[in-house]
Amino acid sequence: MRARTITRTVLLGTALALPPGAHSQTTDCAGLSDPTAIVDCVDRIMRGESSQGISTMEVVTENWSRAMEMQMWSLGTEHALVRILSPRKDAGTATLKAGTEIWNYLPRVDRTIKIPASLMSASWMGSHFTNDDLVKESRLIEDYEITLAYEGERDGVEVWEFDLVPRPEAPVVWGRIGYQVRKGDTMPVWARYYDEDGELVRTMTFFDYRELGGRLVPATMRVVPEDKPGEFTEVRYSELEFDVELDEEFFSLRRLRDTR
Amino acid sequence: MKGAWWRIGWRNLGRNRRRTLITVIGLALGYSAVVVMTGLSRGLVAEMIDNGTGMLTGQLQVFADDYLPDRGIFDTLGGRDGIDVESLVSAVAADPRIAAASPRVYAGGLVSTGAATAAGVVLGVDPAREIHVSRLLTYIDEGRVPTPGQYEIVIGREMANQLHASPGDEVIVVAPGADGSLGNDLFIVSGIFSTGVTELDLGYAVAPIEVVQELVALPPERIHEIAARVDDPWAADAAADGVKSLIGPDGPNADVRPWTEFRPEMVEYANLATSMEWMLIVFVFGMAIWGVANTMLMSSFERRREFAVLLALGGGPGLIVRSVLAEALVLGAVALLFGVAVTLPVLAWWHAAPPDMSWVYGGFTMAGGLMRPILRVEWPTSMIFITAGAMFGTALLAALYPAWRSSRVPPADTLAGR
Secondary structure (H helix, E strand, O other): OHHHHHHHHHOOOOOOOOOOOOEOOOOOOOOOOOHHHHHHHHHHOOOOOEEEEEEEEEEEOOOOEEEEEEEEEEEOOOEEEEEEEEOOOOOOOEEEEEOOEEEEEEOOOOEEEEOOHHHOOOEOOOOOOEHHHHHOOOOHHHHEEEEEEEEEEEOOEEEEEEEEEEOOOOOOOOOEEEEEEEOOOOOEEEEEEEOOOOOEEEEEEEEEEEEEOOEEEEEEEEEEEOOOOOOEEEEEEEEEEEOOOOOHHHOOHHHHHOOO | OHHHHHHHHHHHHOOOHHHHHHHHHHHHHHHHHHHHHHHHHHHHHHHHHHHHHHOOOOOEEEEEOOOOOOOOOOOOOOHHHOOOHHHHHHHHHHOOOEEEEEEEEEEEEEEEOOOOEEEEEEEEEOHHHHOOOOOHHHHEEEEOOOOOOOOEEEEEHHHHHHHOOOOOOEEEEEEEOOOOOEEEEEEEEEEEEOOOOHHHHHHEEEEEHHHHHHHOOOOOOOOOEEEEEEOOHHHHHHHHHHHHHHHOOOOOOEEEEEHHHHOHHHHHHHHHHHHHHHHHHHHHHHHHHHHHHHHHHHHHHHOHHHHHHHHHOOOOHHHHHHHHHHHHHHHHHHHHHHHHHHHHHHHHHHHHOOOEOOOOOOOEEEOOEEEOOEOOOOOOHHHHHHHHHHHHHHHHHHHHHHHHHHHOOOHHHHHOOO
């Protein structure tokens, strides 16, 4: 379940992305039938854990493509630190999330800068994730009305498909989220994000399910923007650790600048 | 014989000089009102176009045909290979209608002092050229323009306030590079500009073009735009056609746009102002026509006996009509002379020294351009003549009915005093 936390971190913490569940006990959510209870169960068991890991983020756009190796740490949903390890040009560049604030460290100029609220929808490190994805770490059951849209077999696998519609007062950017979860191991398959007009904006798919850090996780996630189907951002985990010794003080500006 | 009609008309005007004077003053004032109001309206439009295009955009832009609407950092002139910047800028500037041209690079990014960060457009320019195309760098009220080749930047006043930055301070500029990297570098604030246009003062920063290219990983031959100044804004369309044919089908895939295309709302306003000029003529002379008609009716009524004698002598109605119309035309001519004598010197003075109205109102923005608090007047050359024609038309039209009535005077009854 801590793997899910780190997955969220790798995904820049998007609650809306509803990243994959990593389950030490796949039966945690077994027996539940109410859609909100299922999602809440998956969501709840991920809270309050610390984690650390290494992943590779590959970004492919019409004009360029690049891969970055990243190390990240997380504590609960409020704290996260992501540092780029390679390529050399970007090595040491780091992003710190502390509550609703985001700070970037730029090793080339040895400075930290705070990202203003107006830039929350801007791309993070050129990827298809936004700064907002990093900050919006709200609980799905608080922000969305969750209903079961489909239950049955898809491509030979028993799945649930949930429909998440934001509550009227919820501070979220999506108009609707569609989300498919495998019933057998409660692993996510895909999440589809729609705007307020009901148009599909981006699709996140999860695959490469395997054990990392002793837990089952989808080791690869890919985000494809609907308006540019040739582009994508893919995150692949190579290392994951759970229950690492981290406290809030770890997520400091001093640590952000620490390139070691 | 032809000259005789004008003499008769002129003499008739002298019969009641006070009434003639009042009518002439009325018509002349109408002429003045239309010409001056048109001049003011054209001054307003010229000010709007000057400031709307002169502040930043220029009157003509050349960019890659796929640059709009996204303004992607990759969409440079000539694609990935770029262009020979010097020769294309020189070629654009060589068009006789174009006064100056300047290459530009745009980067969307962050300007930060660390604790405070502002998002904006970092515009890379050659300051020596840019100053002849746009006025943005002339609005620097603290500090100076950035030095070419140096990591110096000028920022808008509102951005400076947001960042608590002053000239000499260090800022970090971050912008996504064309290779996907996150370009970042330290710059020294060399100056702060205050245009009065919030969008610019808050969201723009200007740095030397070669430094911005390095920041966003673009080689020197890759630029986003060539902006040009066209002194007569209404010649921008023709200048754009000229540049298009100059680049030709073998040149880089470029889109050449005059301000009339990228600022269509200003063209619409200018068209609206022109239609208002015509409405003004109709209103002013539509009112004046009744005054002139009244004068002519009174005048012709007083001369009933004269017309009766002429008719009794076999003069014929045509003679009477010509006499009255000649009088109206002479009235119009006198009013025109009077109007021109008063209006044109006033216009000349006004055009040369537009009154400063800052004691009444401050600068304001209109269609995205800053309007200075002055009452600017432009020469409404065409309207000076059109209004003159309209005034003669008014005088003639107003005289038609009195002329017709006069030609229908019954000679015997009139002479008999019945």
